Amino acid sequence: MTEQTLNRGVTTERGQEPAATAELTLELVVAQRQFPARGVLALTLRDPSGGELPAWEPGAHMDLLLREGLVRQYSLCSDPADRSSWRIAVLREEPGRGGSAHVHEQLTEGARVRVRGPRNNFALRPAPRYRFIAGGIGITPILPMVRAAEAAGADWSLLYGGRTRAAMAFTDQLARYGDRVRLVPQDEEGLLDLASYPGEPRPDTLVYCCGPGPLLDAVEQVCASWPPGSLxxxxxxxxxxxxxxxxxxxxxxxxxxxxTLTVPTHVSVLDAVRAAGTEVLFSCTEGTCGTCETDVLEGTPDHRDSLLSEEERAAGESMMICVSRCRGSRLVLDL
Structure with a gap:
């Protein structure tokens, strides 16, 4: 989530204060392993002493600190009202960068794992009407949103696609919602019909989408004419x-x-700051997770992340220092 230029009327709503230099880190235990779909491992994590875990809201994710230099972000997909555990679901990617393989192979029941967060860059805002779209493992942050929309009595529906029915996680949980949920296995029905869903633009409707890049690109095009902030x-x-x-x-x-530091051409702001001995939180180093978001006090950022909306980019009040740079010759950061 590197650089993103969103179409007019499309924003990414975020719920995390920027410029944090400290964040909660916990050691949790793997209490349960389940496989809700082919290639998908769901982990239930608990406090080893049985204590309550920090509160979170639909759309939140956390970091798994797997080993030195190996940090991965996963959406929380359990019930926020249940503070006794957190649940994540991890798709084993072949080939991948090693994170999903480590989770599948090393995080057995009883294993301890360090986690950081949670943080929320994908917060569910109040609305009378929602249209949810999920592709593959992108169903994970959508699950708690569906539960919250149902509890609030909102008008909502979900379009959920996957390569095959067997590879689509949590379909058993979604079955309780009846025809509010439409499952579209690609090998049976083809691609999602975005020509008819989410429908015509409506000022009372918010669209939430998570999934692979091509799906999000297509949804952004569909929602380009919607009111700002809809998607x-x-x-x-x-x-x-x-x-x-x-x-x-x-x-x-x-x-x-x-x-004052000089950031060379092929060095990120994050790397320059850390090399100078300043501790800064970071995680993905790709501009997708929001961990390194930093307040900009002076100067004009050259935004290259996949989080900020066009309005936030124009305001220039913060930047993701792992990928974004400077349009001029000088930035003053709250570090």
Whole structure:
């Protein structure tokens, strides 16, 4: 979720305060392993002492700190009202970068794992009407949203696609909602029919979508004419770079210490800041998770993330320092 240029009327609503330099880290135990679909492992995590876990809202995700240099983000897909455990679901990716394989192979029942968060860049906002769209493992953040929409008495529906029916997780849980949920296995019915769903633009409707990049690209095109803020999307992977500026060196001033750094052409702000000895939280290093979001006090960021809306980009009040740069010669950051 690197650079993203959203169409007019499409924003990503986020719920996390920027510029954090400390965040809750816990050690949890794997209490249960289940396989809700082919290739998908669901883990139930608990406090080893039986204590309550921190509260969270639909759309939240957390980091699994698997080993040094291996950090992965996964959406929470359990019931936020149940503070006794968290649940995540992990698709084993072949080939992948090692994170999903580590989870599937190493996180056996009874194993301890460090986690960080939760944080929410995909918050469910109140609305009388929702249209949810999920592709593959993108169903995970949508599950708690569906539960919340149902509890609130909202008018909602879900269009959920996957490569095969056997590969679509949590269909048993969704069955209780009847015809509010439409399952579309690609090998049986083809691609999702986005020409008719989510329908005509309505000011009372919010669209929430999570899934692979091509699906999100298609939904963004469909919702380009909708009112600003209607579409809320979360990406698991960064978009192809769409920025129109070349890299160049620039200065970064760390406002809390007054120190000035030079960021070379092929070095990220994050790496330059860390090399200077300043501790900054980070995770994905791809501009998708929001962990490194930092307040901008002066200067104009060159946004290359997959989180900020067009309105937030224009405001220039914060940036993801793992991928974004400077359009001018100098930035002053709240670090």
């Amino acid at each position: 809320n999307a979360e990406r698991f992977q960064p978009r192809s770079p769409l920025h129109d500026s070349a890299d160049h060196p620039f200065e970064v001033v760390l406002a809390r210490t007054g120190r």
